[in-house]
Amino acid sequence: MWTLVLLVAFALLGAGVTGLLSFSTVASADEAEHGLACPDYPWPHDGILSSYDHASIRRGHQVYQQVCASCHSMSLISYRDLVGVAYTEEEAKAMAAEIEVVDGPNDEGEMFTRPGKLSDRLPQPYANESAARFANGGAYPPDLSLITKARHNGQNYVFALLTGYRDPPAGISIREGLHYNPYFPGGAIAMPKMLNDEAVEYEDGVPATEAQMGKDVVSFLSWAAEPEMEERKLMGFKWIFLLSLALLQAAYYRRLKWSVLKSRKLVLDVVN
Amino acid sequence: MRFGEIELQHLGFIHHLAISQRRLRSFLSNFTMADVEVVDPKKCLEESCKPKCVKPLLEYQACVKRVQGDESGHKHCTGQYFDYWQCVDKCVGPKLFAELK
Numbered sequence: 435m436w437t438l439v440l441l442v443a444f445a446l447l448g449a450g451v452t453g454l455l456s457f458s459t460v461a462s463a464d465e466a467e468h469g470l471a472c473p474d475y476p477w478p479h480d481g482i483l484s485s486y487d488h489a490s491i492r493r494g495h496q497v498y499q500q501v502c503a504s505c506h507s508m509s510l511i512s513y514r515d516l517v518g519v520a521y522t523e524e525e526a527k528a529m530a531a532e533i534e535v536v537d538g539p540n541d542e543g544e545m546f547t548r549p550g551k552l553s554d555r556l557p558q559p560y561a562n563e564s565a566a567r568f569a570n571g572g573a574y575p576p577d578l579s580l581i582t583k584a585r586h587n588g589q590n591y592v593f594a595l596l597t598g599y600r601d602p603p604a605g606i607s608i609r610e611g612l613h614y615n616p617y618f619p620g621g622a623i624a625m626p627k628m629l630n631d632e633a634v635e636y637e638d639g640v641p642a643t644e645a646q647m648g649k650d651v652v653s654f655l656s657w658a659a660e661p662e663m664e665e666r667k668l669m670g671f672k673w674i675f676l677l678s679l680a681l682l683q684a685a686y687y688r689r690l691k692w693s694v695l696k697s698r699k700l701v702l703d704v705v706n
Numbered sequence: 707m708r709f710g711e712i713e714l715q716h717l718g719f720i721h722h723l724a725i726s727q728r729r730l731r732s733f734l735s736n737f738t739m740a741d742v743e744v745v746d747p748k749k750c751l752e753e754s755c756k757p758k759c760v761k762p763l764l765e766y767q768a769c770v771k772r773v774q775g776d777e778s779g780h781k782h783c784t785g786q787y788f789d790y791w792q793c794v795d796k797c798v799g800p801k802l803f804a805e806l807k
């Protein structure tokens with residue numbers, strides 16, 4: 435029995451040691467593997483009761499449409515989602531009508547194309563992932579509908595990534611077809627630098643610097659990933675307030691009912 | 707109160723002046739907006755944050771010198787590069803959005 439215990443102890447010790455060893459090899463791996471940690475930017479919608487900057491969302495959608503949509507899909511967003519957030523209904527309808535959508539089958543059994551409606555999703559640049567990879571040297575430009583939730587510290591990461599294209603450090607060479615970006619895990623990203631000063635002309639006249647476009651497009655992507663944020667914050671504030679009132683009431687009621695027991699006195703006395 | 711001819715002429719003159727002032731201002735703003743070079747505020751702030759991060763920058767430059775002579779291709783300065791840019795990012799981060807709309 436004791437030999438069994440000893441065997442189990444040794445097995446566990448061995449497992450522990452190999453575990454430690456594997457940790458040490460991970461720690462000595464290149465820090466580029468995790469990418470440079472991105473700073474925290476003070477987003478206007480970060481506060482506990484802050485809403486999105488809707489003018490920024492509108493500009494960000496323009497940046498997405500003109501710069502990003504040629505490679506990145508946003509297949510979970512429909513034109514109708516933009517109404518009341520970034521565009522009026524007429525503007526959104528006009529934007530939707532600019533695209534061609536395959537619909538059908540019609541009465542003759544054939545598929546046909548028609549101009550887009552509000553209920554249509556934003557158009558996809560490629561038919562499928564294979565086509566996307568083929569057109570981009572094997573790399574798949576991810577769908578951006580949820581990207582700020584799909585990456586750790588998403589908002590800050592995407593902004594840092596888009597505005598963080600720099601020359602690689604000494605000793606690092608990136609192969610042809612990839613580009614250096616310190617924030618990208620591994621450092622070598624397939625996407626080239628897309629945001630350049632004045633690549634887009636904003637209709638509200640805001641100067642379209644790289645940082646401005648980055649901020650606006652990330653505001654748009656944040657909204658796309660979390661459109662319910664404003665309602666959630668309002669609901670949270672309302673319910674935290676009401677529940678704290680309920681807590682005070684419950685505490686008072688509990689103490690009221692227990693006061694009978696808590697204020698009783700027991701007397702130990704002799705029986706004469 | 708009845709406006710006399712002279713008062714009406716005065717009002718007309720003032721009205722014209724107001725319109726031409728507005729036109730002049732909008733003309734000037736078009737002119738100046740076209741003239742102004744857009745400068746990326748992030749690059750600007752990174753330059754201004756360089757003095758705060760001199761130590762990691764010098765470390766990086768020292769590393770670059772060490773790596774320059776290397777033939778093996780395994781030496782690189784990612785660590786020092788990251789330290790420098792982390793310092794710059796920490797400095798730029800809180801200030802950048804104040805420069806943007």
